[in-house]
Amino acid sequence: MTADQITKANVELRNQSALEIVKWAIAQARGRAVVSTNYRPYEAVVLHLATQAQPDIPVLWADHGYNRPATYLHAEQLKQLLKLNLKAYVPKMTPAHRDAIHGPIPTTDQEEALKEFSAVMKLEPFQRGMKELAPTVWITALRKVQNPNRAELDIVSEDRNFKSVKVSPVFYWSDAEMEAYLKQHHLPNEWDYFDPAKADEKRECGLHAAWGGEKMGSGI
Numbered sequence: 001m002t003a004d005q006i007t008k009a010n011v012e013l014r015n016q017s018a019l020e021i022v023k024w025a026i027a028q029a030r031g032r033a034v035v036s037t038n039y040r041p042y043e044a045v046v047l048h049l050a051t052q053a054q055p056d057i058p059v060l061w062a063d064h065g066y067n068r069p070a071t072y073l074h075a076e077q078l079k080q081l082l083k084l085n086l087k088a089y090v091p092k093m094t095p096a097h098r099d100a101i102h103g104p105i106p107t108t109d110q111e112e113a114l115k116e117f118s119a120v121m122k123l124e125p126f127q128r129g130m131k132e133l134a135p136t137v138w139i140t141a142l143r144k145v146q147n148p149n150r151a152e153l154d155i156v157s158e159d160r161n162f163k164s165v166k167v168s169p170v171f172y173w174s175d176a177e178m179e180a181y182l183k184q185h186h187l188p189n190e191w192d193y194f195d196p197a198k199a200d201e202k203r204e205c206g207l208h209a210a211w212g213g214e215k216m217g218s219g220i
Helices: 003-013 018-029 043-053 069-082 095-102 111-133 175-184 210-217
Strands: 033-036 058-062 085-089 137-139 156-159 164-167
Touching (some): 003 018, 003 156, 018 033, 018 043, 018 137, 018 164, 033 043, 033 111, 043 069, 085 111
Parallel strands (some): 033 058, 033 137, 058 085, 137 164
Antiparallel strands (some): 156 164
């Protein structure tokens, strides 16, 4: 899509329901849509929306191997409940191997080390998944309220890192709206989630940031 087409789409979709946005996205993809997940809180919302519109839509999950037990149990629960067509990708290096060589997971004051961690444990498997699935449209659970970087996006945006159109159907939703959707559709949530590739909710792991594209372009 051109910049003008994306601008027009955002105007037209702004007052559409999330499900209508997902259906629009899938129509644009012509059989090449994916939805990504990391099973963080409220992920059940976008997974439910996507599978309502296309039950067999590929669900891309880059599992870095450091998720807490509750998150893995939540992932399995949603897989069974929504009959997800899950496409899981893991790093080429196991967490135990990585920790033995490089030590503990970097902290928020170790920015470059965090970027390297993300590159190896999260960006590489995600990039591999995107190459294999080759989507033209990537449906995400990004929301404006999550952090300053995401606030600059919109429902539809060009994703330069993965050369696809990124569609975020719940971009303008509040936490209260997400909670209401979960309750309405009897969907589970999970609050023990922690992403070591971000280390802090205000940071980006690289999937949606320019530095992530630079890392992937350098052959991580």
